[in-house]
Amino acid sequence: MEALVTTTRDVRVRNRFEVLRQLYRSGDVSRREIADASGLSFASVCNLVGELLALGVARETRFEDSGGGRPRGRVTVNAGYGALVGVDIAETYVQLQLFDLSLGLLASAGRDLHPEDNTPALVVSHVAAALSEALQAAGLERAGILGAGVSLPGQVQREKGVSVFAPNWGWHDVAFGDLLADALEVPVYLDNPLKASTTAELWFGVGRQHQDFAVITLGTGVGAGLALGGSLYRGSSNSAGEWGHTRLVLDGRVCRCGGSGCVEAYVGAPGILQHLRDRAPDSPLLRPDDQTASLNALALAADAGDPVALAVLTDTARYLGAGLADLVNLLNPEVVILSGWVTDRLGSLLLPEVRIAVGRHALRRPFEATRIQLCQVPEPVALGAGTLALEGFLAGIGAVTARPGAPADPAHLPTARPAP
């Protein structure tokens, strides 16, 4: 951020988030419990809860006996208030999820992206088609949507909804947010998968227990989402987390960023397949022009005990461990979470060797303070994108205009399954 000045409104929005996060964390909670858990004063909590009730975003569930005094109301998220959309746009697919306000899943729809589907207009059309499909499946009107969070690979300028650089598609400064908002006719909140999956962990994963953690995305690209002090850390221009482009080997392999020796060049999908090529140039596991199939074949072979595949995983774990040790030394996190589609394929095979490699490279004290684990949140990018839409919606609602007792008209969503 450029200036130190935060406004009273910022503080109000931050406190509103804090109260909401307690509702999402607990499902059903009293004002006193929110105050105890959030550090806000009881009076502030009562004000903020009153506001959320008046807006219709929260609702009272039941009153419990307070032991002689006035019965205490318990509060929960008003799931039926409106819908949120989370979209995970990756190099090879679009995955869209439709949520109620409690981030319970209502419907989902997906599209494959072929290598030629690389223009902004084509990607927009796929997202629009997936949204129509999901709305139909859920029996919902578009008017019930409060916002769509959209994760796009690469570097994103979120305030302006601009894709600054999407390396695999060669996009530079594409006003993707505007294009998509025009097509979907809903507010769009654009960010990248590192920020989305870390937001999902903050609200629904390790963030319920921990303040300082890194969410590592291993895919075609590689990066780290950083939650520091209980909040998503974005850096001064929203590009924090480019761990994939930190140096692992000075003057090492050429990386697609133009640099050399980057972490990504050794532990991203193309880097892992390069280890395989280095060991066995003619390996039958290498499927021409199909990285996903090659990775799957590698995982199956390793599962079956194939020595070349196991050696490739050892190579990968060694580089990954060295790169993670740098994160552990620099940031002293409580947890490092491995996520992304390469982790889905290889994570459980890699994890034991990665832990050993981190221990070999990291300082003893921060290593002992850090847990390394696989992501437990399902579809974290789409869920996190939906959560970014929730945050955007909450930040956008202004002063309370509805009177208490006259809540804003909810969108009457069908009952959703509970949030993951």
Next chain:
Amino acid sequence: MEALVTTTRDVRVRNRFEVLRQLYRSGDVSRREIADASGLSFASVCNLVGELLALGVARETRFEDSGGGRPRGRVTVNAGYGALVGVDIAETYVQLQLFDLSLGLLASAGRDLHPEDNTPALVVSHVAAALSEALQAAGLERAGILGAGVSLPGQVQREKGVSVFAPNWGWHDVAFGDLLADALEVPVYLDNPLKASTTAELWFGVGRQHQDFAVITLGTGVGAGLALGGSLYRGSSNSAGEWGHTRLVLDGRVCRCGGSGCVEAYVGAPGILQHLRDRAPDSPLLRPDDQTASLNALALAADAGDPVALAVLTDTARYLGAGLADLVNLLNPEVVILSGWVTDRLGSLLLPEVRIAVGRHALRRPFEATRIQLCQVPEPVALGAGTLALEGFLAGIGAVTARPGAPADPAHLPTARPAP
């Protein structure tokens, strides 16, 4: 931090800091200006200022015309309320500074530490002697001291005041804080130079303008203090910032941490002298067993255009730039500040080539968002240690017991020169 729960007291202390930082930043400020700059509500600011006035920590300076309404009082730090001590203990010296409550310098005293002065008891005796000398110079009683902040090299467990590991002295788990508090008879707040110099920058340096920055200490050891989102980032066990032990060269030079290829092994004082030894094993610039003299000779030779010395600086800038690029990519800071005694000697010679090297290794967008500069705060470790004592004192004062109008008895310090 282990738990997410912050207490109302934490919030109160944090808000008190916020108000105090406005006083230190502005010298003399109205309640309205504090509210505007801090984002706290006017009512909260009035409460907090009232508390600080009642405690005697702040005082009202003058009333200004508010244009018809009630005249507005301006508030400042009550410099004479009590004294603070900041101690910079390094491998080769002890530097102690005595401050008034506004962090204005009252007196300072130093001691050289010889290689044999490496027991905790000897270091304590040097600090105690320096404090007595400074108190005498300032004409102050020990009873006027509110606390002493002490920076010790290596890893520190601050809550318990324990030196977990001081590599150069071979200290492991030394309860140095208790030893020193017993000897000095004042509360001691122990931390390391990374945390101290970053605290100084937060209160008195780039922190006045920026939220996200890294303070690089280049000395015998190397590390980074991290200010993220306007606060010192400590990590889960106060060891965040071990940038000196992130990997620059996989399987590279052996580092004193036991690892290999660490940043410190290439840009710490011994690493820089190793570049010199690699290029000119018999260089007359190398003074046997005197690292400081060798560094000084290298700086003088480079200033005079000596080609070997210039080549060594180019080597150093290249490694330093690659290491800083990793920080820039990962944390996307607004500013990177170079500090520490090696920077004092070589910083202005290194800076132009370092900037070029960072630009070569970092991603374009975060690089363009980052300024790289030399530290402008004088004696940042001692000043930062004094500020840590201030923070400790402020966190420790409890509920207001003094009535407004009956301020706590100030220590009647002599007039200090303004804070740097």
